[in-house]
Amino acid sequence: VNAASPRFSVVAKSLASAIRRGVYRPGDRFPSLRQSSRTHRVALGTTLRAYAELEAWGLIEARVRSGYFVCAPRSASHQEPNRTKPSSQLTSVDVSELVFRLLDEIKGSEFLPLGSAFPSTELFPLDTLGRVAAAAARHLHPRCSLRDLPPGNIALRRAIAQRYWMAGCDVDPEDILITNGAMEAINLCLQAVVRAGDAVAIESPTFYGTLQAIERLQLRAVEIPTDPRTGIDVEALARSIRKHNVKACVLMSTFQNPLGSSMVDEQKRELIELLRRHAVPLIEDDVYAELYHSGVRPRPIKVFDQTGLVMHCGTFSKSLAPGYRIGWVAAGRFHEPVMRLKMMTSIATASLSQAALADYLRQFAFERHLRTLRSKLAAQLQGMTSAIGDSFPAGCRVTRPMGGYFLWIELPRKVDSLRLHTLAARERISLAPGPLFSAQRGYRNCVRLNFGHPWTSEMTHGVRTLGALIRSVS
Numbered sequence: 002v003n004a005a006s007p008r009f010s011v012v013a014k015s016l017a018s019a020i021r022r023g024v025y026r027p028g029d030r031f032p033s034l035r036q037s038s039r040t041h042r043v044a045l046g047t048t049l050r051a052y053a054e055l056e057a058w059g060l061i062e063a064r065v066r067s068g069y070f071v072c073a074p075r076s077a078s079h080q081e082p083n084r085t086k087p088s089s090q091l092t093s094v095d096v097s098e099l100v101f102r103l104l105d106e107i108k109g110s111e112f113l114p115l116g117s118a119f120p121s122t123e124l125f126p127l128d129t130l131g132r133v134a135a136a137a138a139r140h141l142h143p144r145c146s147l148r149d150l151p152p153g154n155i156a157l158r159r160a161i162a163q164r165y166w167m168a169g170c171d172v173d174p175e176d177i178l179i180t181n182g183a184m185e186a187i188n189l190c191l192q193a194v195v196r197a198g199d200a201v202a203i204e205s206p207t208f209y210g211t212l213q214a215i216e217r218l219q220l221r222a223v224e225i226p227t228d229p230r231t232g233i234d235v236e237a238l239a240r241s242i243r244k245h246n247v248k249a250c251v252l253m254s255t256f257q258n259p260l261g262s263s264m265v266d267e268q269k270r271e272l273i274e275l276l277r278r279h280a281v282p283l284i285e286d287d288v289y290a291e292l293y294h295s296g297v298r299p300r301p302i303k304v305f306d307q308t309g310l311v312m313h314c315g316t317f318s319k320s321l322a323p324g325y326r327i328g329w330v331a332a333g334r335f336h337e338p339v340m341r342l343k344m345m346t347s348i349a350t351a352s353l354s355q356a357a358l359a360d361y362l363r364q365f366a367f368e369r370h371l372r373t374l375r376s377k378l379a380a381q382l383q384g385m386t387s388a389i390g391d392s393f394p395a396g397c398r399v400t401r402p403m404g405g406y407f408l409w410i411e412l413p414r415k416v417d418s419l420r421l422h423t424l425a426a427r428e429r430i431s432l433a434p435g436p437l438f439s440a441q442r443g444y445r446n447c448v449r450l451n452f453g454h455p456w457t458s459e460m461t462h463g464v465r466t467l468g469a470l471i472r473s474v475s
């Protein structure tokens with residue numbers, strides 16, 4: 002163990018080795034936080050961080066009111082996908098046609114929404130939000146259109162700053178800019194730091210919205226190998242930065258879309274050090290961070306950033322209010338240029354949406370809503386993983402995310418996910434084919450499935466039908 006490693010990381014490695022050596026086996030109760038603190042002679046907070054690492058590695062899980070347990074592989078019959086291996090070349094991006102065509106084909110409500118990018122609206126407190134929004138509309142300040150100009154509604158920025166503080170991140174209300182969703186934030190951040198033709202490093206596979214932002218600005222993408230458990234390969238990124246004169250990096254440290262991967266803190270430190278050395282700005286797309294299924298909130302890379310290189314993008318679209326279009330960015334040293342671009346692009350974000358969310362966050366128990374949301378997502382994940390375990394052919398590989406609501410599935414080599422998409426659409430089932438997530442149009446035999454919807458018998462039936470379709474084309 003590296004002598005310079007932080008204490009929690011030493012404890013995490015020692016506990017992980019006890020699991021790997023079989024001292025603790027899948028299903029075993031893991032020592033309590035208090036017991037481990039005594040054994041390792043460290044403070045409770047240190048053990049808590051160590052346990053968070055073990056959870057991120059998928060080795061243990063917290064069960065409500067019963068403590069920690071060693072994880073059993075969730076889908077015994079399916080292994081996890083391996084680290085991805087994209088080509089390291091620069092690629093100009095041209096995915097939009099495919100994205101619009103495929104998404105257009107499956108947008109009807111008659112489809113079982115396994116290809117959707119959104120969670121079910123049933124998971125959100127829409128009635129309460131509606132009442133709060135109605136009251137906010139009645140009380141909207143006459144001068145709000147001036148007052149809420151960028152950086153945006155101060156009460157909302159304060160509420161967001163409080164959540165940063167709770168996540169251990171030093172962000173003040175003045176550092177935050179409210180945007181029309183995280184998508185606008187990502188676009189503005191990219192625009193602030195790159196010019197047409199520049200190279201941008203991304204995870205492979207990655208969110209197609211990021212690919213579209215890169216395409217829109219006529220940038221070139223460098224896809225970096227990414228591990229479905231631990232996220233981007235920092236060494237590969239270092240090689241690409243040297244080779245391609247990378248001007249910015251866009252990535253998701255937590256519950257990456259589509260892989261569900263989460264970086265561990267040590268890698269976040271290495272990454273930030275690498276980016277600092279090369280002065281490469283990072284756009285951290287962190288829209289799923291609140292959706293951890295158990296344990297503690299993962300820390301964003303922004304926590305480790307001493308030099309203001311990280312532009313951290315968040316949103317309420319995934320955790321509270323999908324249609325309100327409220328996101329934000331804490332853009333560090335790029336705050337001012339990003340804010341100007343915001344004004345030049347859309348002037349401001351709607352005052353009513355900002356006021357409604359600020360009032361909701363002040364008056365209502367957001368944390369309680371999040372706890373319910375997280376446990377529902379965890380249960381839905383179990384439902385989908387076991388349905389897949391029962392009905393997908395053995396050659397498939399399935400991720401085991403610790404949060405969010407996406408599964409990434411590698412199908413047998415022969416299966417063409419675009420063809421599968423067409424066959425599934427005939428059965429009124431949607432899915433998101435792999436090539437949507439890659440500048441190089443890779444991942445032809447992969448799909449992303451959404452488990453953000455209540456688990457019903459129709460869902461089980463839909464997954465079985467998909468399994469049968471996959472067998473028919475394998």
Ligand SMILES: Cc1ncc(COP(=O)(O)O)c(C=O)c1O
Pocket residue numbers: 118181182183184185208210253258286288315316317318327328
């Ligand atoms: C990874 C990722 N980033 C950003 C967004 C966009 O978020 P918003 O709805 O806040 O614009 C999404 C939505 O699908 C996403 O999956």
